[in-house]
Amino acid sequence: MEAIKHLAEEAYNLTLNRELFINEWAQERLSFAEPLWRFLSVNLEPNNLYNFFIPLSVIFSHEILMHLLSAVTLVTTLNSFEKWIYQEMRPLWFLREQFANEKLSVKPQVALESHQLSCETSGGLPCAHSMTFTVFVLILASYFFVHCWDRLVSWRSPVYRFLMYPLIVGVVVCMWLSRLYLATEFLHQCILGSYFGIRALNFFEANIKYLYSRSRGYAVSIVCFLGGLALVVYFMKLSLDMDPHWSVRQAFKWCPEPTYMRHEASPIFQIVRDLGNLMGLALASPLYTLEMKQSTFWRRCRVLGILEFVNYGLRISTPKQYGRFVFLAWEFFRNAFHSLVLLKYVTKFY
Template sequence: MPQVVMLLLHLEGVSFIQWLQTTFSGFAELLLFLTRMGDPRHAFLVYFPLALVFSRSVGLRTLLVAIISEWTNLILKWMLHGERPFWWIKDPEIFEEGKAPHLDQYSLTCETGPGSPSGHCMVTAAVLWVVTSALVSDLSAAPSNSWKRNPIIRSAPWLIYSLILSAAGVSRLFIATHFPHQVLFGTAVGILIGYVFNRVQVQSFRPRMCVVLSAGLAVSAMGLYGILLHLFSVDPSWSIKKAMQWCANPEWVHLGTTPFFSVARDSGSSLGLAVALHSILPQPGTVRKGAHNSLNGSSSEGRTVGVSTVGFLLFLLSLTLSTEYWVLPKEPQELLYSLVFIKSAFLTVAVIGLVTGFSKLVQKKQKNW
């Protein structure tokens, strides 16, 4: 019975993807851009730095949720063994040769991990839940006569959040890298993770907690890999072979989409957070009231602070996004994943250090004013 249900979900999913590709064929570039923006790496390279600049607590929580949601996605992928549309239609046990439905492939189609749940939707839903909730809380805390308390204004962040998730989901379906049920499942789990971890005060963590988290993420992932491989005779890397076999262009298969790449990024970011908590951020019990905000200022200095913040944000995002162009050796893969681990740890420390330094500089200037 479960196999029949999955077969129906896959068949209906392929029909829906075909409809999307036919209906929105003229918007291919836009949808490719949307799927790029939904890539889990942007949780670390864009959303985390942006949130950290405006609120230390929200920024650190954004990083934690990005780590937890991406790791959870990996574990679920390995356990659920989900197919992807672009290779499922090539299965000779499903369709006879020459009778398989056609799906267009694009440069971002050939993901190498299992398909369920969608990592793009899951991580984006979790991370932006934290950011959106913080924004809504800020609007709700405004004086009763403020324009921020307008019901339409307060509901706008959630509307934008819903539109972003919808756009991310449609883009993943359009490029034939996910089935609809995988997108919906990933979105639901992401929202749950964002909701559960939204009240966690990361700044109160002891550095050793993050060291344990870093080691735990790596050990648990490798442990599950070994259990599946040796006890259940299931190769967790089966999906990589499928992607390489059925991708229309071998150059579209990237190691950055492999499961262990995510493990290295999550574990490295956790270690970087431990270093930052130990050497950069105030220790628990020493945080001054109001220090959770990276930037504070009166209206008289608002324009100067605003201009400085925009300039700093552009510099910071240029720095984080430029790390994606670092050329890392692809072989041996152990070296690649080790370098990803080191790069992720370094980047986390660098972002937190730069934002903390900028915040102190702004506060010092405000005192002089």
């Protein structure tokens, strides 16, 4: 058994060492598009999808909003729990651990540049950016294609469907390259992130009628169960002498400037954020009964603008000076409030 374990560790370390060259290649050859890579990683991260891009979809259709918010929340929750249970190395952590390991006689022949965005505080597998962005793009592309198919006869040609797939793949690969360039993820973490996102989306689509028909009490109990599960994982790690905050300590250990690190990137914050969004969905359940009220474009813009102005005020007013519990409780209720109002009450002001 020990021999198998040792062989698996050797194969794993060899794979990560090989993948470091991919990150190095990205930084050397793709620096000409650095503004694009930064835009993708900063503006299209999961938090910004929740606070800007997903709410923006309500201007066009409440159905798109409900689909996006439900699917993306499912995917980010899965991602958060995967990272909470198993926290994998990131490229810069692994590279610096290799150089700091005195037992290694041969050091990696790789040099990676550290960026401000490289100071992530959660595990690397699966890549949250790739996972959520893949789902977000697939849902938007499907709605756009169906909309054009129904209204434009020329779009019913199979040529447009054929062209849509490489376009989607190209956009997702750009997100991968962004994460590789910033040395925040290994290639396998990006690929598996998109794969897990697609599988989770397939599960959601296959069971959408069942999920939308769940009662409020049932949905709230599921969210409470998931919260309890997160606590069970925390105390199990403590009992097994595993550090639940290992990834945060790695970030503090290897980040060149501690002020680069953000509370919003920590694994415990991500779980609380996702449970808050899930609670908003649960309180709005059953989702199939929600009113799809029509209104003018400008009226929808005004109502959404007021809501997002309030949400922005709540975000910048987050009390970070009163301890972790107050901070997390505030974020949980803010996200629950934001999701609930978006789904259930926005249409009442149309």
